Amino acid sequence: MIRRNKGFANLTAGYLFPEINRRRREYLAAHPDAKIISLGIGNTTEPLPKYIAKAMADYSMALATPEGYSGYGDEQGLTELREKIAKVFYPGLVETEEVFISDGAKCDIARIQTLFGADVKIAVQDPAYPVYVDGSVITGAAGANNGNGYEGVTYMPCTPENNFFPDLSKVEPNSLIYFCSPNNPTGAVSTKEELKKLVDFANANGCIIIFDAAYREFIRDENLPKTIFEIEGARTCAIEINSYSKPAGFTGVRLGWSVVPKELCFEDGTPVIKDWNRVMTTLFNGASNVVQNGGLACMDAEGIKAMKSVIDYYLENAKVLKATFEGENFKKAGAVVYFTGNSPYLWVKFPGRKSWDVFDAILDKCHVVTTPGSGFGPAGESFVRISAFGHKEAVIEACERLKKFEF
Ligand SMILES: *Cc1c(COP(=O)(O)O)cnc(C)c1O
Secondary structure (H helix, E strand, O other): OOOOOHHHHHOOOOOHHHHHHHHHHHHHHHOOOOOOEEOOOOOOOOOOOHHHHHHHHHHHHHOOOOOOOOOOOOOOOOHHHHHHHHHHHOOOOOOHHHEEEEOOHHHHHHHHHHHHOOOOEEEEEEOOOOHHHHHHHHHOOOOOEOOOOEOOEEEEEOOHHHOOOOOHHHOOOOEEEEEEOOOOOOOOOOOHHHHHHHHHHHHHHOOEEEEEOOOHHHOOOOOOOOOHHHOOOHHHOEEEEEEOHHHHOOOOOOOEEEEOOOOOEOOOOOEHHHHHHHHHHHOOOOOOHHHHHHHHHHOOHHHHHHHHHHHHHHHHHHHHHHHHHOOHHHHHOOOEEEOOOOOOEEEEEOOOOOHHHHHHHHHHHHOEEOEEHHHHOHHHOOEEEEEOOOOHHHHHHHHHHHOOOOO
């Protein structure tokens, strides 16, 4: 018989979202009349801007004509889209050939892990988006979970005490550092000065940063950096991963991109972009041509305006939620809200309580689903993440109920 990949056995059971769904189902079974509202999952809810949907529909219909038909395209993506991404999102910072189009950021993160193999050391922010570590466990770069986390992984706590920017001194030389800003789940955005520290550290210690900028379009404070490539020195130490999922509502449509600068090299001098091109052409066969044309429409003046208005909608939800969690009843419950207005997530601390206990209490008393912070890493204990993705009416109804919350 074929031996099971050790990595799967090493993964500890109970992925966060299945457990949330289990508790929700169980609660509903006992309380069938409860009208549960979810502020839990980081999924978009608002319809696609018509302009963008129409571009995809038009392209689709053209595929049914001899002139409009196309088969396989370049695995790296449509040149026109790569150009537009370089020009619109990285003006003067990135070249067209350094942009690779994909089917989404999570998929790119998984493919990145094949690029570095099983021998690389890992450092992650704690709390963090789960795929960085779980994917590393599957590829073997991270080992078994010894109760304090996975072997081979350096956890970098990001807490209110350090203003959500980690102490880098514990990161081992030659590590792959996963870094997400604006952060999921904390919502924190690192400043230019902070990212400069990160870049300088990586360059001085032979590290490569995988910079996940999936929420860049939520940044409203113009002083905050939207890409790692705004930071001097990043071209020799960073890869950026991004996606249309959150800004354009492409969570189901699927489109993302990565940026690998030509200067970035492995220890033996091989440019990382050479191997990344090999990964993308060998293990991936290009993003859907229909969807890439939707991506092109996102980058027109009209598309950019439409994306901005959807994000504004979610940020309005976030403001309403912030006011609610800063209400008297939550103050009495000891809650402290962390939200800077530059992400769709509120990160709320309930000192002295367990995340799952807060989750259960809010579900029971308000019929509202949140996300327990401990599911994102040990430093997330005592926090819950509140997502602003949702229809406005549902968010307002949730807030009405939350105003009556008490322990
Ligand atoms: C949602 C999310 C992604 C998802 O990307 P897809 O492009 O939908 O695969 C990536 N990173 C973070 C931090 C996210 O929250």
